[in-house]
Amino acid sequence: MLDLLFPPDCAGCGRSGGLLCPACLQAIADLQEQRCARCALPSRISLCRYCRSSASSLFALQAVALYEEPLRSCIQHLKYQGVTRLAPFLGRMLAASYRRHHLQADLVLAVPLHAERECQRGYNHARLLADVCARELGLPSPHSLLERVRATAAQARLSASERQQNVAGAFRCQPQKSQSVLRGRTVLLIDDVCTTGATLEACSSALLQAGAKQVQALVLAIPG
Numbered sequence: 649m650l651d652l653l654f655p656p657d658c659a660g661c662g663r664s665g666g667l668l669c670p671a672c673l674q675a676i677a678d679l680q681e682q683r684c685a686r687c688a689l690p691s692r693i694s695l696c697r698y699c700r701s702s703a704s705s706l707f708a709l710q711a712v713a714l715y716e717e718p719l720r721s722c723i724q725h726l727k728y729q730g731v732t733r734l735a736p737f738l739g740r741m742l743a744a745s746y747r748r749h750h751l752q753a754d755l756v757l758a759v760p761l762h763a764e765r766e767c768q769r770g771y772n773h774a775r776l777l778a779d780v781c782a783r784e785l786g787l788p789s790p791h792s793l794l795e796r797v798r799a800t801a802a803q804a805r806l807s808a809s810e811r812q813q814n815v816a817g818a819f820r821c822q823p824q825k826s827q828s829v830l831r832g833r834t835v836l837l838i839d840d841v842c843t844t845g846a847t848l849e850a851c852s853s854a855l856l857q858a859g860a861k862q863v864q865a866l867v868l869a870i871p872g
């Protein structure tokens with residue numbers, strides 16, 4: 649109702665005409681070039697050279713698009729400016745990408761924020777995305793299974809190896825609940841952006857340790 653009286657500016661381009669205008673919605677293009685199924689970097693073969701020779705706890709990693717405008721602004725609005733109404737748009741993009749890449753999971757989990765950070769922000773943006781995606785796919789999303797037990801420094805300014813150290817052991821599965829829910833199941837792990845994959849890997853390790861059969865990750869954006 650309020651939107652009818654005061655149409656919101658588009659989170660992508662700033663012009664008035666809806667929360668995400670048709671032009672921006674269309675501009676968030678699916679990744680076209682061939683990419684590695686495990687790290688999502690450009691690769692002409694399904695597993696890139698690096699992934700073929702290194703162990704990863706992630707079975708698959710896919711992204712909706714590159715971390716470019718207008719998606720970049722949308723993610724920032726969702727994450728830092730409280731525009732949680734963007735979650736349905738972006739969550740549906742995740743679900744479409746899941747289908748397009750033939751991912752196959754039994755349940756959906758978001759990369760958790762530390763309780764303190766979630767309290768400050770008032771919500772976990774990844775969880776909002778995961779909830780929409782799970783609803784679209786008809787899958788359960790028992791978020792309380794996975795928690796961030798250690799507050800970690802912001803990853804943005806760290807190198808790849810610092811990132812890995814920063815998040816190592818930062819996640820844990822709830823011991824009582826996880827056994828029955830995770831055993832033999834494939835988890836779809838959702839986050840907004842994946843830079844080096846260190847956070848997704850750390851979550852994935854915790855899930856596998858708690859009995860999950862396989863972890864597939866899906867993010868909105870990866871760096872170009």
Ligand SMILES: [Zn+2]
Pocket residue numbers: 658659660661662663668669670671672673718
């Ligand atoms: Zn726009």
Ligand SMILES: [Zn+2]
Pocket residue numbers: 684685686687688689691695696697698699700
């Ligand atoms: Zn790879």
